[in-house]
Structure formats: structure tokens, C-alpha cells
Amino acid sequence: MRQLRARIHACAPALRLLMLSEMLSLLAAAVGQITIAWWIARDGGALDLSRYGVWMALCSLLAMPMLSPLGDRYEKRLLIGLGQSGLLLDALALALLASSGIYSLPLLCACGGLALLAQALLLPAQASILPELVATAQLPEAIRLRRGAQALGGLLGPGLGGAALALGGIATAMLLNLLMFGVATVVAWRIVAPPFPAQRAVGAGWFADLAAGLRAKWGVPLDRWWTLVGALMMVFLLPATGLLLPLRLQSLGLSALWFGACAAALSLGLLVGVAGVADALIARLGRLRAIFAAVGACGGAAGAIGLCDWAPGLLLLFALIGLSMSVTQLVGQTHRLLAMPEDFRARMTAGQMALAQLAAAAAPALAGVLLLHWPVAQVYLLLAAGFLLSGALLLAVPELPRFLSLDHAEVRNWYERQHPEAFARGR
DSSP states (O other): OHHHHHHHHTSOHHHHHHHHHHHHHHHHHHHHHHHHHHHHHHHTHHHHHHHHHHHHHHHHHHHHHHHTHHHHHSOHHHHHHHHHHHHHHHHHHHHHHHHHTOOOHHHHHHHHHHHHHHHHHHHHHHHHOHHHHSOGGGHHHHHHHHHHHHHHHHHHHHHHHHHHHHHHOHHHHHHHHHHHHHHHHHHHTTOOOOSSOOOOOOOOOHHHHHHHHHHHHHHOHHHHHHHHHHHHHHHHHHHHHTTHHHHHHHHTTOOHHHHHHHHHHHHHHHHHIIIIIHHHHHHHHOHHHHHHHHHHHHHHHHHHHTTOOOHHHHHHHHHHHHHHHHHHHHTTHHHHHHHSOGGGHHHHHHHHHHHHHHHHHHHHHHHHHHHHHSOHHHHHHHHHHHHHHHHGGGGGSTTHHHHHHSOHHHHTTHHHHHOGGGOOOOO
16 A cells, blocks of 8 residues: 555656546546436336436437547646536536436436536546656556546445445435535646647647547557447446346345445456556466456356346456456557557547447447346346457457557557558648
8 A cells, every 4th residue: 555655646746636536526426327327227117227328328429529629629637627517517416306306317318418518528538638647658557547546436436325325315325426526626627737748639620620530540440440349348248237237136135235335346356456466467468368368257257147146246246347347448558548649649539438338328228128038137148148259359350469569669659650541630
């Protein structure tokens, strides 16, 4: 712990503030998501859960790429502050709605839409700002510390959310959500100017910038197919860790506290991974083999959720999923950030997030169809099989072994060097 504190203290001030703001925001978001999912599952059931998930994912699919040019045109720290302020307004609306004691899916969807607009400003800027805050040599360490902060927020948030639901109900949980978003917003506005500012995109008009970002994302075969395969894998994994979990726990007669505990166990596994276990596995197995080992462990654990009736066993399975996710997230993330041209990072990152949202839209729809024909326990097995089969498609991603074998100096701006035609710039 002393060593971890020393590593955090050695970070640039802007990076420390970014990590603190993001951790608090994730803490609040975890409380909010736990509460909304439990609220809808209790008062609306599986059909409303599916409708809410599909609606949120489709809205995000539109909002994320439409607002992504802002991240390459304007200061990312300004967009982070504005995005956090939008999330604070959403939390206020949810707290007022919960205090009224009236369940309304359309109003919950409207609040979710406001949050998605805020996230469309916030997330691409957050995800692509790290190379501006630290030198290239420090980027892998910064990514590990940031993932640790994210995992810590995700670890504490579900536990707080589950406890607030169990002890005080939905209104209390939403009030807690509001307070934490307020603190996160204050911290976000205190982020100082980055010491390594990126080159700004040359503005050629909103839609021209948007089209250039999407063309760049599609024009690099490695990044295109890696992103597509990852999104397909998420179609099968997301319902297992999100939408179906309240239904699975309720089928076992477990309370909302176990819902929070499962989410916390997943974050704990992720935190253990970024604290050093993932790096040790990657060093021992190599980047490519580590990915496939993590995919296999994750798919196996997801399937076992449908077979396990022992509540503590579910926590162990979610911890294993979190550990596996830490490996897949750390492998290649530094490479992909450095490989993007500086003035395309936000747009390419937003393109990846938009595709992830498309997966998030397809995931509840798939889960809903499967639930029409099979009980929730069997649906877990089917989803695990789909995840493992889609993970095998990583073998077909072009140039992936070569890309992962490059060092940080070799990989910088690699996308544009290999595929200059994909990066048209307006003048």
C-alpha cells in the first residue's frame, strides 16, 4: 500500500485529479446503475429491463459519434468538466424522481438520455487525454493506475448501492448517487492544463470531422477487426454481468445486497489484476496468449454462473471475470493509444465506444429473445458459448501478433504510417 501511495504521489497533478474525478464518478454511477436496474426489475420486470437497455444503448450509439469531434477540437479538460456537470444534473433528476415514489419507465429513459449526452462529451475526452498528461515512457504506468482507480470506484460503488438499497431503499440510494456526482464534478473542474497538449484537429466542418474520424476507424484493418470482434464478444458478456444478474439472483431468492456484492466482486477481480497479477500473466504468457487465456477463463466463469446455486460461489466467479477483464484491457491498450495520430484520438476512441454501445444495444435484445425460450440459468450457458466462439475470432484479426510485439517507440503513430490513406485532414 505504501508503494501504491508513492506511485500515485509521483503522478502529475492533472493525472491525480483525473483519476480522483473518474473514480468518484464511477462510484456514483455504480450506485445509480445498481439502483435503476433493481428498481426496473422490481417494478417493471424483464421486459422493461430489456426495453431500457436497448433504448439507452441506441441513444448512446447516436450521441457518442455525433459529439466526438469536440474532443479533437477543444480542450479535453473543459469537456470533462462539462460532461461531469451534465451527469450531476441527471443525478438530481433521478433523486427527485425516486423521492416521488412513482415508477415511470419513460422518465427513467429521459434521465438516461441526459446522462448519455453528458457521457458523449466526457468519455472520449477521458479515454484519450492520458498521452497529454504524462510522457510516453510513463503511459503504461498511468494506464495501470487509472484502471486501478476505476476498479476501486467500481468495487466500492456496488457495495454502497446494495447497502443503500437494502437499508434505505431506492430514494436513499439515489440521494447518495447525487452527492457523489457533486463531489466528482467539483474535482473535474480543478484539472489543470495538460503538460503535453495534443495537436488540435483542423476544423473542416462538423460532419466532415465526424466522417474523418469514422473513416480513420474503418480504414485501419487491425483496429477495425479488433474493435468488431471485441464488440461481438461484449454482446454475449454484457447480459451475463448486467441485465440478467438481477433475474438470476431473484430466481435464487437472494436480496439486492448480493447484487451489489457480485458487482463489487467483479471490480475486486479487476483491481487485483491491474495491481500486478495481469502484468505477471502477460509477462509469463506473452500478450497474445494472455488474451486467449483470459477469454477462456472469462467465458468459463460466465457459464458457471448459470450452474452455481451457492451465493459465495457466484462472488468467486465474478471475481474471476474481473481478473480476466483486467488482462484483456491492459493488453494492447497503450499500443492502441500511441498508434493513433494525436488529432484523431478522441474521434477514433469515440468510434470504438459507439460500437461498444451497439453491442450494448444488441445484448439486451439477444437476452430478451433467449429468455422467451429458456430459463435464466440456461441462458447463461448459451451466452458463455457465444462469448467463447466470438473470442476465437481474434485469431483472424490481421497483423495482431506483429502489432503486439512492437515496443512503444515503434508503435507511435503506427496506424498512419501503415495506412496514410485513412487519415484525411481538412484544410
